């Protein structure tokens with residue numbers, strides 16, 4: 001049952017801010033013992049309420065249990081365990097040793113001070129990891145924090161509002177619920193760091209608000225992530241991995257493959273491969289599958305339906321929309337570069353296949369467009385890999401897979417240009433994702449599972 005989301009009264013927002021600032025100033029959140037205890041509480045909050053949190057997300061987005069456990073709750077536990085494991089190392093002072101001889105006798109110790117009160121404004125698509133992962137970072141850093149999750153997953157946001165004060169220090173960690181007015185009120189206040197995940201459009205509003213107080217900001221944004229199929233690669237495997245990446249969360253992921261640049265010489269083979277894989281994945285049609293969730297809102301559904309109706313491409317697979325939230329995974333072929341499908345991030349279950357001359361043409365197209373969060377290149381050729389490394393920019397460049405880069409927590413993640421900026425946090429404000437490098441290459445793509453049971457056991461071990 002969807003629970004009604006109670007918005008935080010506007011009059012409470014400045015008071016919550018002031019409490020977060022005052023608690024930080026009191027020094028309460030600095031001792032490592034306090035940080036450890038709050039981290040364990042955050043882990044316990046997930047573990048003891050797993051069933052409720054899974055059910056809440058199923059109510060809001062129709063997300064299957066396995067996906068929530070593995071891709072949304074598991075990574076929060078991971079972030080907690082990781083922070084507990086590394087806290088001493090992360091917070092220990094560093095010594096700068098390589099200084100000119102005449103300064104060698106000076107004390108060059110670098111101490112790491114927490115930044116202060118942090119604000120997190122987060123989206124609905126992975127509401128747990130995107131909200132609570134960075135919160136684990138803030139706790140580990142000794143900061144206080146206010147989280148503003150999305151109003152579009154009301155059951156989840158209401159559950160978090162009830163659980164926060166039961167598990168976390170109510171003087172240091174707060175949850176504000178609401179929509180644009182509440183977020184606007186939060187943004188008028190002065191924070192020591194703002195961490196925003198969401199659309200590029202709202203990212204600009206956040207950056208402008210942060211600039212008023214010269215507040216450092218992390219922007220994890222979206223964009224159109226292209227996939228490219230090199231003619232000499234395994235086309236069926238490429239189609240399978242692209243379609244797998246697309247169907248996850250019904251394409252409502254910042255790193256979903258948005259469009260595929262297909263060399264004209266192999267178009268028929270690529271189409272046949274997509275058709276084969278589609279029928280293997282969903283022999284009874286994808287709407288019959290319990291693993292397929294729904295589109296987040298009727299408004300979003302209407303936008304996607306309009307895209308299918310207005311495109312100049314041809315619906316090749318799927319295309320059916322049902323009611324106000326259900327929609328088939330839809331593959332559209334022969335999409336021109338200036339089509340409506342190529343304007344904004346699709347952020348839904350539509351995959352556009354765009355014919356191109358060759359991989360060189362594909363690289364030029366990517367380089368000319370706003371820098372995406374990820375580029376997925378399917379190739380066996382070292383020359384082509386080199387070319388894409390040199391000539392395209394993206395938050396991540398992934399070879400021969402889609403979306404799996406999110407499962408490798410140890411590797412950097414973040415945007416570049418229009419897909420965001422993870423302003424290198426001054427230590428020890430620790431975001432869930434390590435600072436990004438400009439690229440990330442998975443040369444041997446593997447399917448990795450988060451070893452959740454191990455993580456949970458590990459957490460217990462840490463807690464003793």
Ligand code: NAD
Pocket residue numbers: 121122123124125126130148149150151152178179180183184197198199200202203205219220221222223253254255345347373415420
């Ligand atoms: P959104 O930008 O609409 O909302 C995100 C948050 O911003 C919510 O908490 C919302 O209440 C708030 N918000 C919305 N409009 C606002 C306004 N005018 N002023 C102030 N606050 C406002 O994003 P969404 O629809 O929830 O998420 C979709 C976008 O997020 C996609 O573009 C996707 O690619 C991106 N995303 C990026 C990442 C990443 O890690 N880079 C992860 C998930 C989603």
